[in-house]
Amino acid sequence: MIYGDTMLQQKIIKQKLHHFFQTVNVVETIASTHIYLKENLSTSSSGDVLLAQEQQSGIGTQGRVFFSPKDKGIYCSFCLDISRLQFETTMLPIVVGIAICDVLDSYKIKASIQWVNDVIINHQKVAGVLCEQVGTMMIVSFGINVYDAQYPESIKSKTTHVSFYHKTVNINDLTIAVLNQIIEVITTKNSPQIIDLFNQYHDQAKLRIKVDDDIKLVDVVTIDDSGRLIVMDSKHQKIILYSANQIVKD
Numbered sequence: 252m253i254y255g256d257t258m259l260q261q262k263i264i265k266q267k268l269h270h271f272f273q274t275v276n277v278v279e280t281i282a283s284t285h286i287y288l289k290e291n292l293s294t295s296s297s298g299d300v301l302l303a304q305e306q307q308s309g310i311g312t313q314g315r316v317f318f319s320p321k322d323k324g325i326y327c328s329f330c331l332d333i334s335r336l337q338f339e340t341t342m343l344p345i346v347v348g349i350a351i352c353d354v355l356d357s358y359k360i361k362a363s364i365q366w367v368n369d370v371i372i373n374h375q376k377v378a379g380v381l382c383e384q385v386g387t388m389m390i391v392s393f394g395i396n397v398y399d400a401q402y403p404e405s406i407k408s409k410t411t412h413v414s415f416y417h418k419t420v421n422i423n424d425l426t427i428a429v430l431n432q433i434i435e436v437i438t439t440k441n442s443p444q445i446i447d448l449f450n451q452y453h454d455q456a457k458l459r460i461k462v463d464d465d466i467k468l469v470d471v472v473t474i475d476d477s478g479r480l481i482v483m484d485s486k487h488q489k490i491i492l493y494s495a496n497q498i499v500k501d
Contacts, residue, residue: 257397257398257422258322258422259277259304259325259422259426261275261277261302263423263427264277264302264423264426264427268427268431269434269435271297271298272298272299272300272329272434273296273297273298274296274300276299276301276302277303278301278302278303279303279304280303281306281307282306282307282308283306283307283309284301284303284309284326284327284328285310285328285381286308286310287301287328288301288328288330289383289385289390292330292385292386292388292390295330295388296330297330297332297335298330300329301327302426304322305319305321305322305326306326306394307319309326309394311368311381317379318400318403318410320400320401323396323397323398323399323400324394324398324412325393325422325425325426325429327392327394327426327430328390328391328392329390329430330388330390330391331343331388331389331390331391332387333388333389334387337437337438337440337441337442338440338445339476339477340382340384341477341479342442342445342474342476343389343478344380345367345445345449346436346437346440346445347380347393347433348364348368348369349364349449349452350432350433350435351378351380351395351429352364353432353436354425354428354432355372355377358416358417358420359417360372360413360416360417362378364452364453364454365453366453366454366474366492366498367480368380368495370395371454372416373411374456375408375410375411376409376411377395377412378393378395378396379393380392391433393429395425396410397412397414397420397422397425398413398414398420398422399412399414400412413425436448442476446473446475446476449474453471454471455471456471457469457470457471458470458471458498458499460482460492460497460498461497461498461499462490462497467485468484468485469482469485469490470482470483472489479491479492479493
């Protein structure tokens, strides 16, 4: 496998980022970029970015672990003042997913959003998103699998990486592109436009959901302006999902 630059370079990233991003720090190892910003929010500002070469305890949604091996991915968190948003804060994970899909599309990689927090390629996860509001600040975090790694058996068959589809990916260029595209979508798109982009990028696969004690096979229709997923069952009845926990996964 031939890679581009595989090491995050703080100076290179800072030089090419949107002016929204005020500070950029790259650390070698950290427990979690998300937890660090959350615990140090009193000394952080909107636009502060933290990147790590490795996370020892990367977190995903519902307390799951996000596997973050050294020099194999982008592990990033930044602070965002929610007053900048032109849409409901609950749409933000989808906005970040859209931005990641936009960038991967520029690499000729067809990615999809798996509601609400994952980005997938050919039914395998390539990125995860976590957004948490603390007061008037949102901590926006994402992890992208960039290079091949020794993934745990429990996720190996369900996981992929960008370099599988783009052999010479440069991790600095990819980081810059994703962060800049997130701000582009945040500052230029309103709720109807975000819904249209979700409809363009969402995973078309049918879902199994749990309704009371019943398991239903449903089709994805769209999202509403709060980012909730609207699906349709076999009787053509629309159902609104409020949490990914309502989806039955294999």
